Amino acid sequence: xxxxxxxxxxxxxxxxxxxxxxxxxxxxxxxxxxxxxxxxxxxxxxxxxxxxxxxxxxxxxxxxxxxxxxxxxxxxxxxxxxxxxxxxxxxxxxxxxxxxxxxxxxxxxxxxxxxxxxxxxxxxxxxxxxxxxxxxxxxxxxxxxxxxxxxxxxxxxxxxxxxxxxxxxxxxxxxxxxxxxxxxxxxxxxxxxxxxxxxxxxxxxxxxxxxxxxxxxxxxxxxxxxxxxxxxxxxxxxxxxxxxxxxxxxxxxxxxxxxxxxxxxxxxxxxxxxxxxxxxxxxxxxxxxxxxxxxxxxxxxxxxxxxxxxxxxxxxxxxxxxxxxxxxxxxxxxxxxxxxxxxxxxxxxxxxxxxxxxxxxxxxxxxxxxxxxxxxxxxxxxxxxxxxxxxxxxxxxxxxxxxxxxxxxxxxxxxxxx
Amino acid sequence: xxxxxxxxxxxxxxxxxxxxxxxxxxxxxxxxxxxxxxxxxxxxxxxxxxxxxxxxxxxxxxxxxxxxxxxxxxxxxxxxxxxxxxxxxxxxxxxxxxxxxxxxxxxxxxxxxxxxxxxxxxxxxxxxxxxxxxxxxxxxxxxxxxxxxxxxxxxxxxxxxxxxxxxxxxxxxxxxxxxxxxxxxxxxxxxxxxxxxxxxxxxxxxxxxxxxxxxxxxxxxxxxxxxxxxxxxxxxxxxxxxxxxxx
Amino acid sequence: xxxxxxxxxxxxxxxxxxxxxxxxxxxxxxxxxxxxxxxxxxxxxxxxxxxxxxxxxxxxxxxxxxxxxxxxxxxxxxxxxxxxxxxxxxxxxxxxxxxxxxxxxxxxxxxxxxxxxxxxxxxxxxxxxxxxxxxxxxxxxxxxxxxxxxxxxxxxxxxxxxxxxxxxxxxxxxxxxxxxxxxxxxxxxxxxxxxxxxxxxxxxxxxxxxxxxxxxxxxxxxxxxxxxxxxxxxxxxxxxxxxxxxxxxxxxxxx
Numbered sequence: 045x046x047x048x049x050x051x052x053x054x055x056x057x058x059x060x061x062x063x064x065x066x067x068x069x070x071x072x073x074x075x076x077x078x079x080x081x082x083x084x085x086x087x088x089x090x091x092x093x094x095x096x097x098x099x100x101x102x103x104x105x106x107x108x109x110x111x112x113x114x115x116x117x118x119x120x121x122x123x124x125x126x127x128x129x130x131x132x133x134x135x136x137x138x139x140x141x142x143x144x145x146x147x148x149x150x151x152x153x154x155x156x157x158x159x160x161x162x163x164x165x166x167x168x169x170x171x172x173x174x175x176x177x178x179x180x181x182x183x184x185x186x187x188x189x190x191x192x193x194x195x196x197x198x199x200x201x202x203x204x205x206x207x208x209x210x211x212x213x214x215x216x217x218x219x220x221x222x223x224x225x226x227x228x229x230x231x232x233x234x235x236x237x238x239x240x241x242x243x244x245x246x247x248x249x250x251x252x253x254x255x256x257x258x259x260x261x262x263x264x265x266x267x268x269x270x271x272x273x274x275x276x277x278x279x280x281x282x283x284x285x286x287x288x289x290x291x292x293x294x295x296x297x298x299x300x301x302x303x304x305x306x307x308x309x310x311x312x313x314x315x316x317x318x319x320x321x322x323x324x325x326x327x328x329x330x331x332x333x334x335x336x337x338x339x340x341x342x343x344x345x346x347x348x349x350x351x352x353x354x355x356x357x358x359x360x361x362x363x364x365x366x367x368x369x370x371x372x373x374x375x376x377x378x379x380x381x382x383x384x385x386x387x388x389x390x391x392x393x394x395x396x397x398x399x400x401x402x403x404x405x406x407x408x409x410x411x412x413x414x415x416x417x418x419x420x421x422x423x424x425x426x427x428x429x430x431x432x433x434x435x436x437x438x439x440x441x442x443x444x445x446x447x448x449x450x451x452x453x454x455x456x457x458x459x460x461x462x
Numbered sequence: 463x464x465x466x467x468x469x470x471x472x473x474x475x476x477x478x479x480x481x482x483x484x485x486x487x488x489x490x491x492x493x494x495x496x497x498x499x500x501x502x503x504x505x506x507x508x509x510x511x512x513x514x515x516x517x518x519x520x521x522x523x524x525x526x527x528x529x530x531x532x533x534x535x536x537x538x539x540x541x542x543x544x545x546x547x548x549x550x551x552x553x554x555x556x557x558x559x560x561x562x563x564x565x566x567x568x569x570x571x572x573x574x575x576x577x578x579x580x581x582x583x584x585x586x587x588x589x590x591x592x593x594x595x596x597x598x599x600x601x602x603x604x605x606x607x608x609x610x611x612x613x614x615x616x617x618x619x620x621x622x623x624x625x626x627x628x629x630x631x632x633x634x635x636x637x638x639x640x641x642x643x644x645x646x647x648x649x650x651x652x653x654x655x656x657x658x659x660x661x662x663x664x665x666x667x668x669x670x671x672x673x674x675x676x677x678x679x680x681x682x683x684x685x686x687x688x689x690x691x692x693x694x695x696x697x698x699x700x701x702x703x704x705x706x707x708x709x
Numbered sequence: 710x711x712x713x714x715x716x717x718x719x720x721x722x723x724x725x726x727x728x729x730x731x732x733x734x735x736x737x738x739x740x741x742x743x744x745x746x747x748x749x750x751x752x753x754x755x756x757x758x759x760x761x762x763x764x765x766x767x768x769x770x771x772x773x774x775x776x777x778x779x780x781x782x783x784x785x786x787x788x789x790x791x792x793x794x795x796x797x798x799x800x801x802x803x804x805x806x807x808x809x810x811x812x813x814x815x816x817x818x819x820x821x822x823x824x825x826x827x828x829x830x831x832x833x834x835x836x837x838x839x840x841x842x843x844x845x846x847x848x849x850x851x852x853x854x855x856x857x858x859x860x861x862x863x864x865x866x867x868x869x870x871x872x873x874x875x876x877x878x879x880x881x882x883x884x885x886x887x888x889x890x891x892x893x894x895x896x897x898x899x900x901x902x903x904x905x906x907x908x909x910x911x912x913x914x915x916x917x918x919x920x921x922x923x924x925x926x927x928x929x930x931x932x933x934x935x936x937x938x939x940x941x942x943x944x945x946x947x948x949x950x951x952x953x954x955x956x957x958x959x960x961x962x963x964x
Contacts, residue, residue, distance in 0.1 A: 345918030368918035545780030547720035
């Protein structure tokens, strides 16, 4: 069933193109050679025509496309923007751009130079393109029904202000972002006012700021993406009804690096994700009614930093293993629930053999409270003195909040097959 | 053979040896005596290089011992109580001592055979009785034909047969013209084994001469009363030692 | 020198202590392997035990060994060998024995049930800490003529470096929390061999948390190999300095 769906997903754009052909039965084919003007060819073509680019390098600066066209590259011909502004500007329906290589856009923050910039477009497909050292990669505003697939978007700037976002959507909806690879940009994927969109199986690595960054982007789903070694991880804000499932958040190291930073997120689901080797797995503030289930938190510095401004969140059936600290918080007020999680630091027993520990587990460690206040004290972690202090705190809690407690800790880890 | 020149040694505030001078000649056997804490042991340890003097010098065979270790090849030393690593076997202890003097190939096995140590060579030192350990110490002291023998309470802890064997050996070596230095509380042993007496009191040489001279000066015809008289004198009148030193 | 070492080693390796210590370490390691689900938990538990007990046992054993062998050392000094060789043979024998016990006691279970880089680091840190505290013990032993006093000094050094020192550091960090403390903290850690060993382990086990520290200096220290290099180098100095001092004193000491 799943295979069939995958196949359908793959076939879908082709069906779309076939349909387009069917509508414009008279659609023509124009073959371009290096040196020819792309703009002239575009102007010359009729709606629904296909432009085929022969291999080679084309000068391409601010090519405007205002009609349905298919631009298809043969063996990734190079669109050279010559460091001048945008390369393609699209404002149309039914545009297909496939198999092209884009290099050297302008590097200006003034006009947000991009390899391809879409305005007010619909039903467009951008796939199998390669973007090297573009300022912004793919830039969409006020568009819908986009398919952004299998593009490789790579920049190699050394500082954050020298580069824009890899895949940037503003005021878009009903789109699919799938199997792209984005690296070296400011944000890997940036979504603002984007709704009802699916981001799937993207590989977002080594971007300066965030792997994924969204704001006011409701009703979106993020599935099986990998966010690895991005400067500050993933940050999502001011959004409700988000679904994040089976993503991997790995190796986001740094003083303000997070697997995910959740700020004012509500009514969402975070299920089956893996948080591996992040300084902080999840940092959340002002967030409520989020279900965290079946996630794996492994080898993080802090699995969760849960600020007191969060409420009604549920953490159920997650695995917490080998994290330096499992949870830390900044107040005594705890309005969140912890149930049936597996904590590798749990030292209780299970006399009635129901696989649930008979004594509750307090995941907040005294020393994590101290480290929170004085970061330098992390240097004394695991010393005999600190171990002693922690033991004493476990027996007589004085500094750690009472209610941060899992009443039904699991004795054995869950097998999520990860 | 051994000259001790102007040796001084302080342990903390305690002056143990005070501008100390002595000569030891080959062919003589010396009885080193003195009350507890008089500096006997310190003198021996200084000669052996275990204690480093504050000032003064010691020569062995006209060569200074400062910064030198090879002179100890000429010395056979038998400590008062032999403590050895518990898990080392007798045989290994002997090969270890031999390893420290690789150029000496000719061993004096007389005492080893007399004490029957060869048959026990696979016994660990920790399992031996105090007497057997003393036998080992004695045998080791004579093993390398040293020209100087320093024996600290050699007969203590030995059984009578072993004592006789050891005494015979000491006399034999003395007859061979070796220098022998003995401390003991058993005066009869000293009388039997030595021909010269050294009496140390409070870090200074109180008497050093032949035993005949000792008897003459004290007016006693026997060794023990002569020594007793020396002790009396030291206690009574310290001024006397200056006179005696010139005898 | 190596001839002396050969016999000293032979003696110490056959001692009851060497066997009991190795078996004890092996039992600890085996039982931890049995109750732990994964390797990093093993190295965590082993590290807790190691950081506390290995310095203690090394210090006490080395002091006791020195005094038990004192008369024999004296006898050796009356032989035609250099003092420094006598001393080094004793010291090296103790260090080698303590190291072998760790390598066997902890290493064999690792060979049986697997090890990762943190466990290898653990072995190295164990060996180094043994040497450091054997050095302290020998230093204490040559400084005083009283066995009880020497053991007292060794124990005091152990308590100081395992507990008191960290308390002082924590107090300093607490008192000056408003100031940038990164270099000072790091420097303070360098002044304690136990902390250094612990930091080397932290770099294996808690790197994610260490990277959370604000300050470029720390970031650089922990993320690059230079941190491991500097910490290891500092530990080596800790290994050499007490031993060097002890050797110097031994050469001038009276017996």
